[in-house]
Amino acid sequence: MKTIGFNFKTLLASAITAACLASTSAQALTLKLATDSGTQGSPAGEALKKWGELIEQKSGGDIETKVFYQNELGGQQEVFDLHVAGDVDVMLNWPMTSYDKRIGVIYTPYMTLSWKEALEAYSPGGWVNNLLGGVYQDIGLKFFGPWPEGFNGVGSRDKYALTIKDADGLKVRTMTVFPAPQTMQALGYQTAAIDWGEVYTALQTGVVDGEAGNVIYWDYEYFRDTIDHYVQTKHFFMTGVLSMNLDVWEGMTEAQQQVVQEAAVEIMNEQFKAAKEQDEYYIQKAQEAGMKYFEPSDEQLREFAKAAREQVWPLMDKEIGTEIMDTIRANATGL
Numbered sequence: 001m002k003t004i005g006f007n008f009k010t011l012l013a014s015a016i017t018a019a020c021l022a023s024t025s026a027q028a029l030t031l032k033l034a035t036d037s038g039t040q041g042s043p044a045g046e047a048l049k050k051w052g053e054l055i056e057q058k059s060g061g062d063i064e065t066k067v068f069y070q071n072e073l074g075g076q077q078e079v080f081d082l083h084v085a086g087d088v089d090v091m092l093n094w095p096m097t098s099y100d101k102r103i104g105v106i107y108t109p110y111m112t113l114s115w116k117e118a119l120e121a122y123s124p125g126g127w128v129n130n131l132l133g134g135v136y137q138d139i140g141l142k143f144f145g146p147w148p149e150g151f152n153g154v155g156s157r158d159k160y161a162l163t164i165k166d167a168d169g170l171k172v173r174t175m176t177v178f179p180a181p182q183t184m185q186a187l188g189y190q191t192a193a194i195d196w197g198e199v200y201t202a203l204q205t206g207v208v209d210g211e212a213g214n215v216i217y218w219d220y221e222y223f224r225d226t227i228d229h230y231v232q233t234k235h236f237f238m239t240g241v242l243s244m245n246l247d248v249w250e251g252m253t254e255a256q257q258q259v260v261q262e263a264a265v266e267i268m269n270e271q272f273k274a275a276k277e278q279d280e281y282y283i284q285k286a287q288e289a290g291m292k293y294f295e296p297s298d299e300q301l302r303e304f305a306k307a308a309r310e311q312v313w314p315l316m317d318k319e320i321g322t323e324i325m326d327t328i329r330a331n332a333t334g335l
Contacts, residue, residue: 028061029256031248034068034083035092036076037196037240043217043278044240045069047147047267048092051242054263063256065090075197077176084140086245090260092147094240097177099139102320105131105328107175109183109235109312110305113333115150115276118237122146123272127331131324132241142249144264147240147271150279153232154189155219155291156210157203160229162296164188164307172212173199178319179312183235184212186311187304203227214238215279216293220286230286231294233304242268302335309335 033052038044052065073079073088080096082088095103105128112118121128124145136143154161154172161167167188174180174191181191189212194202202208203226210227211219215238219227242264249257287293296304317325 028059028064029252030064030066031055031089031260032066032068032087033090033092034073034079034088035070035240036079037094037218038070038092040069042070042221043149044092044147047271051090051092051263051267054266055260058259058263059256063259071197075195077195083243083245086247088245089248090244092240092242094175094238095177100135101178102135102324103132103139104178104316104320105135105324106239106241107177107180107183107236108316108328109179109186109308111328111332112237113234113301113305117333118151119148119272119275121331122148122237122239124268127327131327136241136243137246140246142244142246144242144244144261145268147242147268148275149215149217149238149240150275151232151234152213152215152236152238153230153234154184154210154212155214155216155223155227155230157227157229159209160231160292160294161188162231162294162300164303170210171208172210173202173208175213179315180213180236182312182315183308186308187233187235188307199223200226215282216286217279217282220282220289220291224286224289224291228290229292229294231296233296234301235304235308305333305335 033048035044035048049067052067055063055065073082077096077098079088080093083091083093084099095106097103112121120126123129129145133143156170159170161170164187171190171192172184173194174184176193176195181193184191192208199211200222203211203223216230219230244260283293313325
């Protein structure tokens, strides 16, 4: 009886331990996904949602996701702060330069002038992609890759500019990151750096005459009752970034890391294929809605590019370093 009792207790203890382990393993890792720009149903919002779905599917239930869209966790800077702090695990973000001004690489004006050149530069293995990966790691983020949108421009009300001279007197909203204001000033505009969440009010109240931070989708989707002109100045090639908090990344198993990485690559590859067609679609939609759309001539575009490079690139030498800028100079589109 003594022997039988010992075996029974041992078996009971083993069963309890096994049950506890099973319960622990059944408790899925939960990742919080967010974007600083893009409501539910927008291209960015849908990309984030699909990223979360792919993570859950590929993990076989080992990882669960919670998705937060634009302004649900705060403004652009606030959400990026949460990401760096680890309170937002995974992001589709439009990078803020407050942690490391070298992130401004992504906002270097007129690095490329064509879709072909831009996609090659930003693709995995491309020279811009390689620059960004190291910078992100230094601020505690895992860099998966870019989520390209296309070349941006200036949306404005009542008047527009195709030359630096014509921009005189036009005041436009810029992103709050370096060197967005400096770039638009080089192109002849007056500027006001305004957070994305406050742009609509600034346009409605006349604080600014236009907005100069985005591809046409955003101006069409959010401001078409106010903005009636759009000039595709191409001063930045706009791209979001797919990233993850590095501490959270390193705390996952290799299998979990592989799941998140594979899902990110799938989302990135889809957007590389879709970006140009998507941009052209919204150019057409904007014109159908009554917005007047302009593409500067090659001569006008090169006037913009020359002015921005001459005035802004030397400032970037001081802010992000000559070594990085020398790489940009060596690879940028020739004028």
